[in-house]
Amino acid sequence: MKVLVVGGGISGLFIAYELAKRGVRDVTVVEERYVGAGSTGRCATGIRASFTSEEHVVLMRESIKLWKEYSSGDLGRYGLQFIQGGYVWLARKEETVDLFKKLVSLHNSLGVPTRIIDRDELKNLVPQLNTDLIAAAMFDPTAGKSYVFTTLFALFRACRELGVKIVTGVGVRKLVARGSRIVEAVTDVGTMSADVFVIAAGSGSRELLKTVGIEVPLKNMPRHVLVTEAFQRAFDPLVIDWDTPGVPYIVQTVEGNFFVGREIEEEPEQSIYSQRIDFIPKALKPIAQLFPFLRRVRVLRYWIGYYVTTPDNHPIYGPFEEYENLYVATGFSGHGYMMGPVTGKIMAEWILDGKPSIPQAERLRPERFKRGQLIKEFAVVG
């Protein structure tokens, strides 16, 4: 079987990795620019299962299991890491604590052990935090983080070792269908044929699918982030300032830099190369209130990446009704990095076994939008 994967981000690479591991000999990843050039190389690498939909929780519990497994296996040998430092959601207001309590019972009922922590425990977890501003916090001890560059490098090496061909600097411009099958992909350097086509092209997926008449309701939303210079390890959890609009967050990367993000109002499809001067102060002011040391820390880089979003903020997974050999994995709405391992696993299952081993994934097929079977989710953060 010959598989062509379009997109060399976390999704495309994990899909190729799983397929190759399961014995598919001829897997090619075609990437328009370089590995990780899309959202993956721009993300915060937060990993958690504390969602409020069954679909996300079940998939992410599996994904976390895989992150752990992989980090101590072959991918780990090549540098992939999973650091289970947890997630902390801060409540500045008392009424938010009530909301957190509801979320905790929801998470707990879905099998995710979040809990409310008081200021003392918070101070232990995050010593640099100015807890005077905080009423209480919600803590997810099963959540964690990773490091995008070592992950990509590990996947790249492992894929190559398994015989996956990774072609970079080549874009796929068009798919060509014959009847109910996709027969080839037209690329910058000629056409490529395959038995199975997988679209994991992030922000490029929507336009590519249009070339064979498929409309998916994807939007590319610009999200701004910055990193500071690097310091010794200060705290492990990803910290979210829930009560500030745009929900700023901060996480220290494995290399020691502080990664800070905040949602600011943007139009979909706005170029990611159009930076805004108001972003840096907007992101840093609330976070520096919480972490006063940041006022003496320099910002090194600021960039923008896309959240590829769907109307229900859940990914689009699986085969299409219209074609028998076309699959998609995108629309992660800001959570595609953490889902990488489970994306690879279930997509490989769909392609090789005809269905995913996690039944909830079936509900995320592209047809759900036409049928109005949208998934409901409550908390889309980090």
Place this chain on the structure above:
Amino acid sequence: MEIEAYEGESIAAALYAIGIDVFSYSSKLGRPRGAFCMIGKCSSCFMVVDGVPNTRTCIEPVRDGVRVERQKGLAPVPSEKTVDGSVEPEEVLETDVLIVGGGPAGLSAALELARYGLNVVIVNEHFKLGGQLVKQTHKFFGSKELFGGLRGFQIAEMLSEQLSKYDNVKVLLQSAAYGVFRGGWVGVASRNKLYRIKPRAVIVAAGATEQYLAFPGNDLPGVMGAGGAQTLMNEYGIKPGDRALVVGSGNVGLIVSYQLLQAGVKVEAILEIMPQIGGWFVHAAKVRRYGVPILTSHTIKAAWGRERVEGATIVRVDEKFQPVPGSERDIECDLVLLAIGLAPDTRLFAQAGAVMRWIPELGGPVPIRTRRLETSIPGMYVAGDASGIEEATTAMIEGRIAALAIASKFLDGERAKRVEEEMEKLLDFLWNEYRASPLLARARAGKEKATVSEEEMERLRKEHPPLVSFR
């Protein structure tokens, strides 16, 4: 330890003067690191200054009572104590022209604009104006208008002095333009204050950075850019070492060797990877007279030493520039100077999304520009080494051309016409006289490649629509 320093000295220079050359230890392998470029373009001289880690000590002036510590790997996050209240609120500024860089190009541009009564903000990362002029001790060629007969540092003093007479010029020292943003904003970070600047035009004259070379031991203290050593010797009067090995026989390599000899440093050899000497005959002859061997078809294989360079291994190369096995030779020295060229500092253009091109004759990627030095970002101009490595006189001329091009747009009627004429005269002089010299042939060829017609620029802008504009 308490040390004395001269006013106006950088911390790095003051430390070097008393024999301290290890400034930090690297974060992963704990390797010693010392100064490299001495002009704030690299991160080799980081230290903890008054509790703030990662401070570039080569562009941080000494002051009474300042506490300087060696940085050992990553620093802990600053403690509450160092977080003083001296951070001022961000200031919004509007101006006619923002100039990034206070070297020969930037200063000349600022003066020209100031003369025409336009408002100018000039930002300079260093605490002194003058850029590379400050360390140029040789006399300039040419007419009086081109500062012929003056030495570089004298020109810097003169230009800064003239500039200080204009109250329509605001000078921000120790300030870096950190980005170009949607809507035509430029962000500037000073030591304790941020500025949000909205200019009607920008001239980027950010200069150049020294090229680096990959070889084992290239991070040892004592491995320095040729310009770094010049800063120590010529600007601060500090002897950079006792025995030097110079890599590269272009003019910079030859001139720095001569200056080393004058400063009493023994130059063990000058290495040149090409089969022939790169620089001018006059400069080569001078150092040869001192008995310095210029080894062509040679390169450096490694530098070694514990806390500082103690020697280097050199090797002969074949026609394909591959090392010839068995031809290695050890040279004892405490200084390895890299004089292998400069790269234009074009980071702001890259970030702004200007159309750029890799032009080897100019030292790397540079923004495509019109004859009037406007890039594909409307209202964003380039001048000096940032536009492609050349030399100080052309930098000053380019600075003036960019300034006049802008002034001709902002002024009206008769004045605009006069400015336009003056600019054309300068352009004519630059391209048809000054750059006609065979000595500038290579740079000229590069600059020709980087320069396009107004029509071609419009076509480029259609093909790559600018995301930001200052017009």
